[in-house]
Amino acid sequence: MEYQMEGICPICNQHATLKCNGCKQQFYCKKEHQRQDWPRHRSTCQPWEIRESSELGRYLVASRDLNPDDVILSESPLIWGPALHSDQRVCVGCGKQCKSSNTRCTKCLWPACDTDCPGLTDKHRHGLECSFLIKARIIPRCNVLLVIRMLILWRTNSKYWRSIEKLQSHQESRGQETNAYEETMNIYQHIKRFLPDHSSKDIVHKICGLIDVNALETLPPEDCIAIYETACLLEHSCLANTRHNFKIDDKGKPRIMVKAICSIKRGDHLSTMYTHALWTTKARRAHLLETKYFSCHCKRCADPTELGTHLSTLKCPHDNGFVLPKDPLNFDSQWGCNLCPGILTASEVMQFIGKLEEDVDEIMYQANKDKLVNLLSRLTALLHPGHQQCITVSHSLIQLLPADNPKKAELCKRIIETTKTLDPYGSRLALYTAVALRELSTCSGEDRKRLLSEAISLLQYEPENSPGEKLRILIESEL
Ligand SMILES: C[S@@+](CC[C@H](N)C(=O)[O-])C[C@H]1O[C@@H](n2cnc3c(N)ncnc32)[C@H](O)[C@@H]1O
Structure with a gap:
């Protein structure tokens, strides 16, 4: 803001x-x-209010009824920069990827897209930090730049810092012995010359927590992340009711716009999705616990069938029953068959799925039609056909099967049914669904025009120059 x-x-x-x-x-x-x-x-x-609870920390609710596509908020970031876990060379002036590995800011020698990039001298962007970097004499590494930018805000006691530090950083869960701590110490070692004294270890620890817990991936620019004063208060839901996109503002910063994707009643919590919509409940919940330090209890997580998609469901070998977690909100829950008294422990399921995932990864990498056909028939003997692994393999396979293959339409329809249930407004899986719609449109007996129009409509919010936008342009030319 x-x-x-x-x-x-x-x-x-x-x-x-x-x-x-x-x-x-x-x-x-x-x-x-x-x-x-x-x-x-x-x-x-503003159509939002900030509330606070012991479970969620600060969060947003709608302060009036909202319709689909209503703008909820639009703001520029408090801070932004290259992602911590990326190894891309990103321009310190504008955040764009650097085409050449030799172009640098002529003063501090950190990577730049061009020596004339206006962001290099702009005091709202690289202009201010450049003198700090010259003095610090740190080996340029893009993925520590955001931490340095935050340290500058902290050292200058900027009002931006005062807003950022109000956000949760979960330092208590990121102590010694955790991966997060190890990553923080790597960053600390790299930039410690920049820091005033040894007590700064704590501030680097806090800053890394603030970034990991709150920063949103921007696009544009790619491979960058940003912290926003209000948008970062959106809580997580596996069935979120907002979507967001980014535009570079007149100061060269990625401005976020958050919109409603469905009707939202006054008082409803406003949410976004912090994890991957096509991951199973166990994978999503483990990811949220490990990176955002909370357990999701949303409607999808609490439903063993994942809203009827059976994204996690196994097949019972004895009687074609289905094996589901008895309590999906408990990582250690047993899994039981719906037709026989058979039980699997959580670790048996994990081992079984882990082995299948390895096989799937290996064969998917080869992208060979016959191998994928065999793999899918093996998988469907062991898993529900709506299982994540079957959907993933099917999605690659439909792009290799000819239009007259009788299996193609069936696979496309299952994928579309699954993605529409898990992401009914196309805010997360638009590209994935659009690919399946386009493949289905080639099958005989299908309403080609309707399917392609639906794909175009789903892709309307995809960022400029993204694969989603490129597919939309291609489909428009095909219609
Ligand atoms: C991006 S921050 C959101 C703002 C944060 N609540 C605050 O007060 O600074 C993410 C953190 O909010 C909390 N949170 C978000 N969604 C949640 C949910 N569905 N259930 C429990 N906690 C949630 C978690 O502590 C998470 O690490």
């Missing part, structure tokens, strides 16, 4: 410094004019 301090009063058009507490965008010259403007401003004032 930009810290704008003044504006124009909409009632008298005079200079105004009194800010609306709700949206923090509208200024008034006096309280009386604010009251007078409320009947007009009410409908445009």
Whole structure:
């Protein structure tokens, strides 16, 4: 969020410094004019409120009813930079990937897309940090730059830092012996010359926690992440009710826009998805616990059938029953067959699936049609046909099968049914679903025009130059 301090009063058009507490965008010259403007401003004032609970920390709820596609918020980042876990060479001025490995900022020698990149001298971007980097004499490594940027905010006690540090960093769960701690110490070792004294280990620990727990992946720019004052308060749900996208603002920063994807009632929690929509409940919950330090209890996680998709379900070898977790919210839960008294322990299931995953990874890598056909027939003997592994293999296979293969339409339909249940508004799996719709459109007896139009509509929100946008343009040319 930009810290704008003044504006124009909409009632008298005079200079105004009194800010609306709700949206923090509208200024008034006096309280009386604010009251007078409320009947007009009410409908445009921010549609969210911040709440707090011991379980969720701070979170957002809708402060009025929202319709699909309503803008919930739009803000520029408090801080942004190259992702911590990326090894890409990213320009320190604008965040774009560097085409050449030799181009650098002429002063500090950190990577740049071009020596003339305007971001290199802009004080809102690299301009300010450049002098710190010259003094610090650290070997340039893009994936520590965001930590350095945060340290500069901390050292200068910037108002941006004061907003960032209010976010949860979960340091208590990132102590010694954890991978997070080890990664933090690697970063610390690399940048310690930049730090004032040894106590700074703690601040690097906190900063890495703040980044890992809160930063959102931006696109554009690719391979960058950013922390936002309000958008980062969106809680996680495996059935989220918002989508977001990014645009580079006039200061060269990735501005986020969050929109409703369905009707949202006043008081409903506003959510986004922190993990992967096509992962099984066990994988999603483990990922959330390991990286965001909470256990998800949403409707999808609590349903052993994953909303009827059977994304995790195994086949019982004895009687064609299905084996499901008895309590999907418990990692150690037993799995039971719906037709016989057969039971598997959690670790038996993990071993079994782990072995299958290895086989799938190996064969998928080869992308050979006949091998995929054999693999899928092996998998469907062991797993529900809606299981994640079957869906993944099917998705590769449909792109290799000819249109007249009788299996193709059936596989496409199962994939589409699954993705539409798990992501009914196409906010996470648009590209995946669009590929299946396009393949289905080639099968005889299918309504080609309707399927391709549906794929185009799903892909309308895909970022510029992304594979999703490229597919949309291709399908438009095919229609
Ligand atoms: C991106 S932050 C969200 C803002 C955070 N609540 C705060 O107060 O700074 C992510 C953290 O919020 C909490 N959180 C988000 N979604 C949650 C959920 N569905 N259940 C429990 N905790 C959740 C977790 O502590 C998580 O690590």
